Amino acid sequence: MILTLRLAWRNLWRHARRTWLTIGAMVFSNVLLVFMISFQFSVYDLMINNSLRAFSGHMQVQAPGYIDDGSMRQTVAEIVPLASRLRQDFPDADIAARASGFVLASSEQRSYGIAVYGVEPAFEPSASSIPGLVTDGRFVESGDEVIIGTVLARNLRVSVGDELTMLGSGRDGSFAAAVMTIVGIFDSGIPDLDRSIAEIPLATFQEVFYMRGSGHQIVINAPTIDSASDYRQRIRALLPDDLELHDWTALQPGLKQAITADLSSSFFVYGVLVILVAFSVLNTGLMSVLERTREFGILMALGIAPGRLGRLVLLETALMGAIGILLGALLGGILTAYFGVTGFVVPGMEEMAVRFNLPARLYPGISVVTLFAGPFVVFLVSILATLYPAFRLNRLQPVEAMRAA
Amino acid sequence: MSAVRCVDVCKTYRQGDEDIHALDHVSIEIANGGFVCLSAPSGGGKTTLLNAIGGLDVPDSGEIYIDEQRIDNLNKGELAALRLQKIGFVFQAFNLIPVLSARENVEFVMQVQGVAADKRRSLAMSILDEVGLGGLEERRPAEMSGGQQQRVAVARAIVSRPALVLADEPTANLDSKTSDELMELFTELNTHHRTTFIIATHDRRVMSYAKRLIKMLDGRIVDDIAQA
Incomplete structure (x- = not known):
């Protein structure tokens, strides 16, 4: 040879x-x-x-059908205790519960239809990059506080300290309304996010929208994208059968x-x-x-x-x-x-x-x-x-x- | 037992509109240890017969036996194996592998035969010494004279001690002194190792070394003479 x-x-x-x-x-x-x-x-x-880090996370726990319909009524019951339990089982993962709905957000001069998210102030900063991208003011802590994106702030002609009125419908179909104080303005660099979302404390959201302890998403970030599928399998095994776990390809098909x-x-x-x-x-x-x-x-x-x-x-x-x-x-x-x-x-x-x-x-x-x-x-x-x-x-x-x- | 036996071998080539009978019902038998010269003018059929005996060319009809094994019906792979194990070839042009040294040229065939590396090296060195090329083992063909290259080719042909060596005009490119040296080497191998030689040539000096001279003309054997 x-x-x-x-x-x-x-x-x-x-x-x-x-x-x-x-x-x-x-x-x-x-x-x-x-x-x-x-x-x-x-x-x-x-x-x-x-x-994914900006908002949707590597995976989300949702109620069946929510990914397609996004209905207010498709909820995850007792979402905060469930997220807390997942955090205990997976301490390396970043996990936060959210609820979301659509409202008409009005300032003194203008109104826009936006998505409002109820977030856990203590855990959202590790699950999403938005809290860290607040360039003016601070992230929400409790009560009637709200943060919005730079584009929305410009469109509504508001700034930190101003009030924002939200009108929407609650989980039971009833009228939901709240007057929130803008405590921060974020700049994610993603125009869609900066134009169309607001974040408020989850507890406030649940109260305003009659959620009765439920929410819509538990956002989960594995330590790395490569480990996400492993985490997904392990988390799936712990979840009740009536909940769905979607990975990022389902959450962000465009990506x-x-x-x-x-x-x-x-x-x-x-x-x-x-x-x-x-x-x-x-x-x-x-x-x-x-x-x-x-x-x-x-x-x-x-x-x-x-x-x-x-x-x-x-x-x-x-x-x-x-x-x-x-x-x-x-x-x-x-x-x-x-x-x-x-x-x-x-x-x-x-x-x-x-x-x-x-x-x-x-x-x-x-x-x-x-x-x-x-x-x-x-x-x-x-x-x-x-x-x-x-x-x-x-x-x-x-x-x-x-x-x- | 015969080293080579040809029975009624025919081979026809088509050249333009004409059929050339390169081998026309040729039958010969060459004994083990024979030293035979095939002599013919150009186109007489000696190279065709040599190629047919060596399994390089397949006859149109007739039978060819090497060591009593019929070879005219073997496939390409079987013929290659037969040549590798039993037949040594020496060509008119020395036909060495230009990028390999003299020793490596000799070793290459042994490597294909599956001879172990240390054994083939020592065999190659000793056979090169035997053909008078001691000290030139690491030279490449381009660094050697025609006679030296032909000796390497001979060493390559005989290193695995084949029963039969076929040589086609082996001295055509050599001067008379080198030709004589080569023929003396063939004679010595024939005498000492009983290697059968069949040499196609039209060189009278080469013919004079043969024990048997077979003359061909137009693809037929016209004379078969035993020589002293």
């Missing part, structure tokens, strides 16, 4: 320039793949974390669709890149087999089976591919690490950045998957591209091959 390896290695350097050109194509595509996949996955992580759509279009581009490399490898493989037809004829005459010669050609490509993986992963890793430190501004990504609460400067991170997935695919496709020239050797007749120039 070592001699075959040595033979394959030396064969590569018979035409060093051609070999380097082929390896160069592999390295170039591998560097691009490593950087782009690392960048892309980092953006997805940010999109998921920032979007998942955006990621899936972006992945699909990217994979198309990656596919084109890999196919171009495959043709370069195929060209090299065919050339190298054709120009060695006579040599292969001799080897066959000596009793070397065509299959073994085919394996030799595949081994030559595998060696080029291995160099391509090593150099590609190394250079791609260095490039990604560099931008991981200095950051990277993607032109034209402003709209996506606003929608998914991304920072203007992105810092791609590297993982084993992002470092080797692309180069490994290039390696496999290169081997596949060499199968054709390798199989051609099976058709070679020793006598005719030896007559080749």
